Amino acid sequence: xxxxxxxxxxxxxxxxxxxxxxxxxxxxxxxxxxxxxxxxxxxxxxxxxxxxxxxxxxxxxxxxxxxxxxxxxxxxxxxxxxxxxxxxxxxxxxxxxxxxxxxxxxxxxxxxxxxxxxxxxxxxxxxxxxxxxxxxxxxxxxxxxxxxxxxxxxxxxxxxxxxxxxxxxxxxxxxxxxxxxxxxxxxxxxxxxxxxxxxxxxxxxxxxxxxxxxxxxxxxxxxxxxxxxxxxxxxxxxxxxxxxxxxxxxxxxxxxxxxxxxxxxxxxxxxxxxxxxxxxxxxxxxxxxxxxxxxxxxxxxxxxxxxxxxxxxxxxxxxxxxxxxxxxxxxxxxxxxxxxxxxxxxxxxxxxxxxxxxxxxxxxxxxxxxxxxxxxxxxxxxxxxxxxxxxxxxxxxxxxxxxxxxxxxxxxxxxxxxxxxxxxxxxxxx
Amino acid sequence: xxxxxxxxxxxxxxxxxxxxxxxxxxxxxxxxxxxxxxxxxxxxxxxxxxxxxxxxxxxxxxxxxxxxxxxxxxxxxxxxxxxxxxxxxxxxxxxxxxxxxxxxxxxxxxxxxxxxxxxxxxxxxxxxxxxxxxxxxxxxxxxxxxxxxxxxxxxxxxxxxxxxxxxxxxxxxxxxxxxxxxxxxxxxxxxxxxxxxxxxxxxxxxxxxxxxxxxxxxxxxxxxxxxxxxxxxxxxxxxxxxxxxxxxxxxxxxxxxxxxxxxxxxxxxxxxxxxxxxxxxxxxxxxxxxxxxxxxxxxxxxxxxxxxxxxxxxxxxxxxxxxxxxxxxxxxxxxxxxxxxxxxxxxxxxxxxxxxxxxxxxxxxxxxxxxxxxxxxxxxxxxxxxxxxxxxxxxxxxxxxxxxxxxxxxxxxxxxxxxxxxxxxxxxxx
Numbered sequence: 001x002x003x004x005x006x007x008x009x010x011x012x013x014x015x016x017x018x019x020x021x022x023x024x025x026x027x028x029x030x031x032x033x034x035x036x037x038x039x040x041x042x043x044x045x046x047x048x049x050x051x052x053x054x055x056x057x058x059x060x061x062x063x064x065x066x067x068x069x070x071x072x073x074x075x076x077x078x079x080x081x082x083x084x085x086x087x088x089x090x091x092x093x094x095x096x097x098x099x100x101x102x103x104x105x106x107x108x109x110x111x112x113x114x115x116x117x118x119x120x121x122x123x124x125x126x127x128x129x130x131x132x133x134x135x136x137x138x139x140x141x142x143x144x145x146x147x148x149x150x151x152x153x154x155x156x157x158x159x160x161x162x163x164x165x166x167x168x169x170x171x172x173x174x175x176x177x178x179x180x181x182x183x184x185x186x187x188x189x190x191x192x193x194x195x196x197x198x199x200x201x202x203x204x205x206x207x208x209x210x211x212x213x214x215x216x217x218x219x220x221x222x223x224x225x226x227x228x229x230x231x232x233x234x235x236x237x238x239x240x241x242x243x244x245x246x247x248x249x250x251x252x253x254x255x256x257x258x259x260x261x262x263x264x265x266x267x268x269x270x271x272x273x274x275x276x277x278x279x280x281x282x283x284x285x286x287x288x289x290x291x292x293x294x295x296x297x298x299x300x301x302x303x304x305x306x307x308x309x310x311x312x313x314x315x316x317x318x319x320x321x322x323x324x325x326x327x328x329x330x331x332x333x334x335x336x337x338x339x340x341x342x343x344x345x346x347x348x349x350x351x352x353x354x355x356x357x358x359x360x361x362x363x364x365x366x367x368x369x370x371x372x373x374x375x376x377x378x379x380x381x382x383x384x385x386x387x388x389x390x391x392x393x394x395x396x397x398x399x400x401x402x403x404x405x406x407x408x409x410x411x412x413x414x415x416x417x418x419x420x421x422x423x424x425x426x427x428x429x430x
Numbered sequence: 431x432x433x434x435x436x437x438x439x440x441x442x443x444x445x446x447x448x449x450x451x452x453x454x455x456x457x458x459x460x461x462x463x464x465x466x467x468x469x470x471x472x473x474x475x476x477x478x479x480x481x482x483x484x485x486x487x488x489x490x491x492x493x494x495x496x497x498x499x500x501x502x503x504x505x506x507x508x509x510x511x512x513x514x515x516x517x518x519x520x521x522x523x524x525x526x527x528x529x530x531x532x533x534x535x536x537x538x539x540x541x542x543x544x545x546x547x548x549x550x551x552x553x554x555x556x557x558x559x560x561x562x563x564x565x566x567x568x569x570x571x572x573x574x575x576x577x578x579x580x581x582x583x584x585x586x587x588x589x590x591x592x593x594x595x596x597x598x599x600x601x602x603x604x605x606x607x608x609x610x611x612x613x614x615x616x617x618x619x620x621x622x623x624x625x626x627x628x629x630x631x632x633x634x635x636x637x638x639x640x641x642x643x644x645x646x647x648x649x650x651x652x653x654x655x656x657x658x659x660x661x662x663x664x665x666x667x668x669x670x671x672x673x674x675x676x677x678x679x680x681x682x683x684x685x686x687x688x689x690x691x692x693x694x695x696x697x698x699x700x701x702x703x704x705x706x707x708x709x710x711x712x713x714x715x716x717x718x719x720x721x722x723x724x725x726x727x728x729x730x731x732x733x734x735x736x737x738x739x740x741x742x743x744x745x746x747x748x749x750x751x752x753x754x755x756x757x758x759x760x761x762x763x764x765x766x767x768x769x770x771x772x773x774x775x776x777x778x779x780x781x782x783x784x785x786x787x788x789x790x791x792x793x794x795x796x797x798x799x800x801x802x803x804x805x806x807x808x809x810x811x812x813x814x815x816x817x818x819x820x821x822x823x824x825x826x827x828x829x830x831x832x833x834x835x836x837x838x839x840x841x842x843x844x845x846x847x848x849x850x851x852x853x854x855x856x857x858x859x860x
Contacts, residue, residue, distance in 0.1 A: 017659035018471040020625075021463025022668065024454075028477070034453025042449040043483060047458070047475040050657075054474060061491055065484065079639040079658070113634075127636055160799065166660070168833050229452035240453055289747070295733025296719075296726025299747040303725025314753035316746055317719070317729040321745035323787055327757070357753055371736050372557050387655055405736055428843075 003220040006068075006242065009040035010062035011160075013166060014074040014084055023297060025174050026167045027073040034174065035071070036240070039193040043067050050081035057358050059091045059160070067158050069186060073167030076147035078127030085150060089135035092154040096133040102140050102148055109146050129300040144172035159186055161370035191243040196253040199226035199272070200235040201418050203263035207252045208237055211259055214220055215252065232271070232411045233418075234265070240330040263275045265418075272417050273305055279309040280361075285389075287420060288350030288357035289315030292340065294409050298416045313357035318349065328352030339378065341366050343398050346384035354388060361389045361423055363416050367401075369408045383412050387419040393426075395419050437499075440468035440492035440588075444504040444514060445595060446479040446617055456597045457503040464604065464671075465501070469620040471655075473497050479503060484518045489590070494837050497588050498830065499616060504595030506561065506577035515580060516806065518592055519565035522584040525649050526563040530569050532563035532578055536702075539576050569610045574602035581610040587847050589616055621673040628667040629702070631848050633693035635660050638667055641689055645682065654679045662841050664695070664702065678817040679697050695848070703735055704759045708743040710791075710852035715819075717850060718787035719745030720758050720779030722796040723813060724839050727847045743787035758782030771809065773828050777816035784818060791819045791853055793846050797831075813842050817849045823856075 012032045018025050028045045037041050043065045048054040055075070062070045075084030089096045106128045112125060131147050134140045142151035147169070150162035161177050163170045177183060200208075205228050212226060223245025229236045237256060241249035257267045266270055280287060289299045299315035303307060316327045321340055324330040330348040338344045349364025367383025374380035381402060387395040397419065401411045435679035441461045448455050455475050458475045465472050473495045478484040485505070494501045505514030516763040518525045536558045544554060561577050564570045569578035580592035591607050593600045605752045607613060630638075642656060653675025667686060683852070687697045695702055710717060719729045729745035732738060748755050751770055754760040768774045779794025797813025806811035811832060817825040827849065831841045 015659075016655070016657040017666075017668065018459075019462050019475060020460045020466040020657070020668065020670075021461075022666065023659055023661065024459055024659075029448075029451045029454055031451075032449050036450045043479070044488070045477040049471075057491065057495060058474070061487065065487065079642075081657075088720050105599060118663045124636065127639075146447075168837055225446075227447045227450055227452050229447055231453070236452060238450065240450075271739070291726075293732070293733075293744070295748065296721075296729030297739075298798060299726030299749075300724070300730055300839075302747065303723075303747070304836070309749060312725070312747075312749045314749045314757070315726060316745045316757070317726065317733070317742075319729075319733065319739060319742050320787075321743045327744070327746070327786060356757060389801075406734070409730075409733075415676075 094135035154354040285360035288353040290361035341342035524565035715790035718789035720783035776816040
């Protein structure tokens with residue numbers, strides 16, 4: 001089939017600090033995901049410095065690339081190098097004017113800031129005035145921090161949505177941007193995306209590629225854009241139908257779920273974290289952790305979701321041997337005989353955590369995160385896991401995980417989450 | 431003074447999966463950091479899909495932006511949508527030719543692959559042939575995986591370095607790229623970078639802006655590129671002199687350090703984490719954590735650095751009240767009287783952690799991370815911190831932190847790190 005193309009959008013992220021590698025951009029990927037979800041094809045993502053000429057060329061580039069929407073992030077602050085509003089105003093051929101109501105609103109926010117911190121005075125008023133300048137004909141979006149956002153229609157297109165740089169402010173302002181009249185009008189013409197996703201654990205990407213080739217030999221799949229994304233041990237497969245190919249995508253989704261059912265975590269976009277929270281709640285279980293190499297990462301991840309106090313009892317970071325023994329009752333002889341990194345100690349950590357916190361399920365993790373500390377028998381990346389439950393389940397693993405110290409600790413956290421999920425769902429170990 | 435500008439470089443990352451937000455680009459930031467370190471000004475970073483027209487426009491954009499060097503990542507694989515070599519060859523006006531020596535080298539790598547997996551035959555030979563095509567006049571770089579890299583001089587500039595997409599392959603090939611003759615020639619004309627940075631805690635960006643305006647009124651600072659970057663409560667200020675402006679940058683660096691000395695964390699680029707590790711090691715101290723709302727994030731961050739077992743004893747995630755009492759000895763009456771979120775309980779968590787783990791310094795954190803659980807007296811964002819030491823120091827804070835659940839927990843982790851740093855350095859509370 002020859003599928004219709006989606007309308008294009010561009011993301012322009014400003015900030016010289018992003019071009020020195022000092023800081024990772026989080027806004028570009030976040031906006032790309034949102035725009036893709038709305039049904040746009042993201043043509044490109046540009047990161048440019050705080051230089052007017054470069055920003056001008058970035059906007060022109062989006063125009064040349066046929067984008068109907070440009071979303072910018074950053075450059076709305078009080079300092080002289082924050083010039084996005086000015087550049088976008090020129091791009092849209094609209095003069096900047098002081099928005100009195102916005103000036104008052106920012107003044108009120110800044111007054112609170114000055115009262116809390118003692119920082120204030122003329123520096124603050126100059127910042128206020130600069131941030132209240134709005135291009136004529138644009139919609140100003142209320143500040144989430146101190147900087148307002150803008151929705152600026154350029155005659156003949158594209159529409160430019162100007163958002164602040166701090167991710168919290170940008171994400172907080174996004175619903176207001178989507179509700180602005182010019183954006184609503186634009187979105188009315190964008191065909192819905194209806195993306196479907198599958199999440200697997202422990203399935204190699206090449207298996208999905210082979211399955212797709214096999215199915216594709218019988219059936220035209222060109223109407224469905226398939227992206228696979230391996231995040232450590234989790235494989236996410238997203239299916240995005242082009243307009244008119246919704247049925248093809250639905251059938252493919254069902255088939256991929258069925259063919260790799262053994263590794264399937266979810267077929268509805270639910271994250272492992274959400275699934276685990278649901279499973280623990282359904283059972284009325286509480287969980288406790290005994291962590292060594294992950295040093296609290298698993299506990300922190302369990303607490304990430306709001307309302308987690310319903311099912312998280314707590315955890316111990318038993319980094320030293322004396323902490324393993326003193327706080328979680330791991331016998332010193334066991335550590336001496338089997339080593340601190342051993343399946344035996346992982347189990348004792350799980351049992352100890354469960355008992356000390358009076359929890360229903362306990363998880364123990366002990367491993368060699370590196371870069372030092374490895375041996376021939378227990379090299380860097382060797383990690384022992386155990387999940388035990390009050391009703392007698394024991395799930396144990398001791399894989400050799402790839403990568404550097406951070407990779408190993410993050411993968412270990414993933415494995416811990418998946419073992420807990422398995423236990424909470426009551427399935428047998430694979 | 432009118433400073434000379436640095437030579438510009440551009441980074442072009444290809445891969446449609448980066449534009450749906452499904453996966454984070456790691457190559458762009460890595461290359462930006464390398465290029466900045468070599469003395470280039472990175473003009474922009476572009477992420478484009480696997481579409482030839484978009485890649486052509488990305489290269490043209492770098493040309494228009496006056497870049498002397500373009501580094502690309504991705505699009506060197508065996509499949510039809512991998513077309514970077516072809517597009518770059520056209521950009522440099524150089525025909526693609528089969529490099530026989532490279533063909534043999536790739537064939538040897540693929541033979542090993544075929545022997546391991548059983549995959550081989552004509553499909554593999556086509557892949558081999560495609561990957562061994564090199565633009566005339568270019569330098570081919572030996573594969574780290576199976577794809578060779580390229581250094582392609584365009585007549586009249588810029589020079590294009592073409593690298594593979596997998597971060598491990600890209601980073602592994604980088605030294606060979608830097609050693610290629612055309613790159614060596616180019617680098618000979620790039621003035622060395624001597625960036626200086628300042629790190630502050632709790633200082634608003636507007637204060638640095640005001641100080642810069644003040645100093646700039648007396649002195650020409652145009653030779654120094656100043657970038658400020660606010661990461662939650664930490665403000666990083668980077669000073670990059672243009673060629674010839676090293677002295678101006680040095681003087682400005684000293685002055686900014688002096689003027690905001692009270693909030694200064696480091697003036698040599700050292701991170702808070704590194705400074706804390708050094709301070710704990712110098713004192714020969716160990717640290718233990720008692721965390722509630724951060725749920726293990728502070729312990730996990732302390733364990734991030736390799737070798738942290740030298741100074742991290744461990745921690746307890748005391749998420750429930752019974753855990754606070756049972757594991758860290760927080761009196762139940764104290765919780766009943768003052769509430770679980772109170773300066774009293776924060777101190778008892780710190781003392782309890784220190785005592786239970788036999789550590790020299792303990793930190794307690796308890797707060798309302800939200801979204802629920804807030805009250806008028808203790809709203810969402812109210813977090814109590816306490817650091818106590820075996821030698822009798824007590825540092826306590828109970829700020830109201832802004833943002834959502836994740837922000838509050840991350841900021842709390844920052845505050846915990848900075849209080850620990852203060853205690854380990856032995857300074858008095860501000």
